Amino acid sequence: MSGTPVLQARALNKRYGRVVALDNADFDLMPGEILAVIGDNGAGKSTLVKALCGAVIPDSGTIELNGKVVHFRSPIEARLAGIETVYQNLALSPALSIADNMFLGRELRKPGFVGQWLRRLDRSAMQRIARDKLTELGLMTIQNINQSVETLSGGQRQGVAVARAAAFGSRVVIMDEPTAALGVKESRRVLELMLDVKRRGLPIVLISHNMPHVFEVADRIHIHRLGRRLAVIDPKQYTMSDAVAFMTGAKVPPEAALAA
Amino acid sequence: MSDDTAGSATAERGLQGATEALASFDESDAGVIRRVQAFLHQFPTSIPFIVLLLGVVIFSIAAPSKFFAPFNFSLVLQQVTIIAVLGVAQTLIILTAGIDLSVGAIMILCSVVMGRTAVVYGVPVLIAFPLGLLCGTACGVINGLIVTMLRLPPFIVTLGTWSIFGALNVWYSQSETIRQQDMEASAPFLQWTGTIFKPYDFFSKTLGLDWMFLKGWVLTYGSLVMLILAFIIWYVLNRTALGRHIYATGDDPDAARLAGINTNRTLIAVYGLAGFICAIAAWVLIGRIGGVSPQAGQTANLDSITAVVIGGTSLFGGRGSIVGTLIGALIVGVFRNGLALSGLELLWQDFAVGVLIIVAVTIDQWIRRISA
Numbered sequence: 001m002s003g004t005p006v007l008q009a010r011a012l013n014k015r016y017g018r019v020v021a022l023d024n025a026d027f028d029l030m031p032g033e034i035l036a037v038i039g040d041n042g043a044g045k046s047t048l049v050k051a052l053c054g055a056v057i058p059d060s061g062t063i064e065l066n067g068k069v070v071h072f073r074s075p076i077e078a079r080l081a082g083i084e085t086v087y088q089n090l091a092l093s094p095a096l097s098i099a100d101n102m103f104l105g106r107e108l109r110k111p112g113f114v115g116q117w118l119r120r121l122d123r124s125a126m127q128r129i130a131r132d133k134l135t136e137l138g139l140m141t142i143q144n145i146n147q148s149v150e151t152l153s154g155g156q157r158q159g160v161a162v163a164r165a166a167a168f169g170s171r172v173v174i175m176d177e178p179t180a181a182l183g184v185k186e187s188r189r190v191l192e193l194m195l196d197v198k199r200r201g202l203p204i205v206l207i208s209h210n211m212p213h214v215f216e217v218a219d220r221i222h223i224h225r226l227g228r229r230l231a232v233i234d235p236k237q238y239t240m241s242d243a244v245a246f247m248t249g250a251k252v253p254p255e256a257a258l259a260a
Numbered sequence: 261m262s263d264d265t266a267g268s269a270t271a272e273r274g275l276q277g278a279t280e281a282l283a284s285f286d287e288s289d290a291g292v293i294r295r296v297q298a299f300l301h302q303f304p305t306s307i308p309f310i311v312l313l314l315g316v317v318i319f320s321i322a323a324p325s326k327f328f329a330p331f332n333f334s335l336v337l338q339q340v341t342i343i344a345v346l347g348v349a350q351t352l353i354i355l356t357a358g359i360d361l362s363v364g365a366i367m368i369l370c371s372v373v374m375g376r377t378a379v380v381y382g383v384p385v386l387i388a389f390p391l392g393l394l395c396g397t398a399c400g401v402i403n404g405l406i407v408t409m410l411r412l413p414p415f416i417v418t419l420g421t422w423s424i425f426g427a428l429n430v431w432y433s434q435s436e437t438i439r440q441q442d443m444e445a446s447a448p449f450l451q452w453t454g455t456i457f458k459p460y461d462f463f464s465k466t467l468g469l470d471w472m473f474l475k476g477w478v479l480t481y482g483s484l485v486m487l488i489l490a491f492i493i494w495y496v497l498n499r500t501a502l503g504r505h506i507y508a509t510g511d512d513p514d515a516a517r518l519a520g521i522n523t524n525r526t527l528i529a530v531y532g533l534a535g536f537i538c539a540i541a542a543w544v545l546i547g548r549i550g551g552v553s554p555q556a557g558q559t560a561n562l563d564s565i566t567a568v569v570i571g572g573t574s575l576f577g578g579r580g581s582i583v584g585t586l587i588g589a590l591i592v593g594v595f596r597n598g599l600a601l602s603g604l605e606l607l608w609q610d611f612a613v614g615v616l617i618i619v620a621v622t623i624d625q626w627i628r629r630i631s632a
Contacts, residue, residue: 075518075520076520079520085518087518089514089515089518090515091514091515091518091519092512092515092519093507093508093511093512093515093516093519093578094511094512094578095507095511095578095579096504096507096508096511100504100508101519104504104505104508104516104519104520104521105505105516105519105520105521106520107501107504109501118495118499118500119499119500119501119502120499120500121499121500121501121504123499147302148301151298151301
């Protein structure tokens with residue numbers, strides 16, 4: 001590993017009553033990489049990711065963004081700091097248009113009197129930016145930027161959610177099970193989309209259960225087990241069955257990977 | 261045996277076709293019905309609009325001389341004004357997937373506050389009127405606070421506050437009506453919304469225009485207040501961030517929250533705004549009946565919901581429009597007026613309104629299924 005991590009966590013702890021969700025968990029995301037986070041159900045990976053995106057406040061431990069300690073109390077604070085999350089349920093509003101959804105919660109207002117006093121939205125600017133962002137990601141098969149999101153297919157919706165994250169995430173994009181609900185062809189497009197986002201320089205944290213997808217796009221794989229980071233492996237040096245074995249405890253990873 | 265093989269081969273061929281269709285993005289071969297559905301999905305206001313036109317055509321045939329006349333249309337407009345104003349408030353609430361059973365009670369309470377403070381207690385109208393507006397807003401905010409802070413269903417909350425605001429109304433009014441003459445003597449401003457306004461005379465006097473199609477129309481300032489109010493709320497819903505947040509909150513509150521919208525603040529703003537609009541409705545109500553009656557407007561609650569639903573706004577939140585509600589209120593007015601002029605009894609008016617409600621909700625459900 002070289003350089004400073006974009007997002008780093010040290011010794012995170014989180015308990016829910018007697019259940020230990022995070023047990024001195026560490027985390028490192030390097031610039032420009034796709035880091036997959038895998039782990040068995042109940043390993044605490046979703047708590048880890050929620051702590052990183054502000055949805056959960058850890059009991060102890062530190063999170064650093066670009067070397068500065070941050071304390072997120074809500075996903076909105078994380079978002080303001082440049083961490084965008086694509087939630088599994090996408091957080092899109094079905095009846096609103098694509099453009100409206102991309103700017104939901106951060107609408108642009110017209111300049112001058114109409115914007116400041118009449119609170120008028122700058123719809124043409126929002127539509128233009130939305131169209132540009134979708135085109136950048138090769139998603140302009142979506143013809144009409146004003147069509148409602150519910151008329152889109154699952155993959156297209158995912159595309160809108162990813163485009164939104166890529167458009168506004170300045171530091172990190174976190175993707176929670178982006179291909180879980182999709183068919184083969186649609187998953188393919190989403191994976192390509194992720195590689196596009198990476199090419200544009202944004203690091204991605206990918207949470208997924210789908211080993212082929214993880215091994216296809218990830219640069220490194222963070223294996224979470226029993227509330228902590230067990231190992232970080234290079235997908236080129238290990239097979240999927242190795243990863244599953246580490247994840248479930250059937251096999252102990254070698255020292256080199258453990259050091260992380 | 262050979263039949264069997266042929267059969268399974270056909271079945272397999274069918275299967276292959278189906279698999280390909282599933283994986284592609286192509287949606288071009290939509291049937292006519294599907295296309296109608298898509299059209300209605302994009303322009304949901306077209307249905308109430310068509311129903312309104314149909315109503316006008318049918319009653320023009322059924323009661324030709326009486327129905328199709330500017331004076332009669334003016335009458336319908338005057339009759340629906342109050343319900344339309346309350347409908348605007350109700351639209352805001354229903355867009356957030358809520359319902360407000362207390363709109364009528366807030367309206368009456370506000371009319372009592374405005375009228376009684378000005379007439380009985382002799383407070384200048386300049387204070388009594390804003391006091392009424394404040395009262396309506398406060399009632400709305402109370403609804404909003406209970407809905408968001410106690411996380412109770414709006415139906416239950418407003419069922420409770422309906423009763424509470426009703427009781428406050430009896431307390432403050434002491435069940436006394438305020439007569440038209442007394443109102444005229446001490447607070448004519450409150451009656452202003454009932455003042456007659458003839459568009460033809462207005463345009464010919466001020467601009468010297470001889471617009472014949474305006475002849476015979478008799479509006480009230482209350483109707484103008486309703487139109488201006490509807491325009492303002494339309495603007496808020498369609499041209500401001502708050503409007504987008506209202507739709508998003510009603511559509512999927514979890515998604516809205518994750519997208520960074522403060523849904524509680526949005527809801528409180530919506531209920532407060534609805535309360536304010538109810539106070540405006542109170543002003544229109546005073547103008548219409550000339551005075552204040554604590555017993556007025558008993559059916560206003562359900563009538564406002566009827567207008568909203570017939571206007572194509574979904575009770576499940578997130579979709580609908582102010583224009584739809586205005587048309588919905590007009591539909592109810594036109595059907596009631598037309599059926600009466602066609603010589604049918606009152607019970608058939610209620611019957612027709614009931615049918616319209618059920619048809620409207622059925623169509624809404626069908627349109628919503630487009631995403632499936």
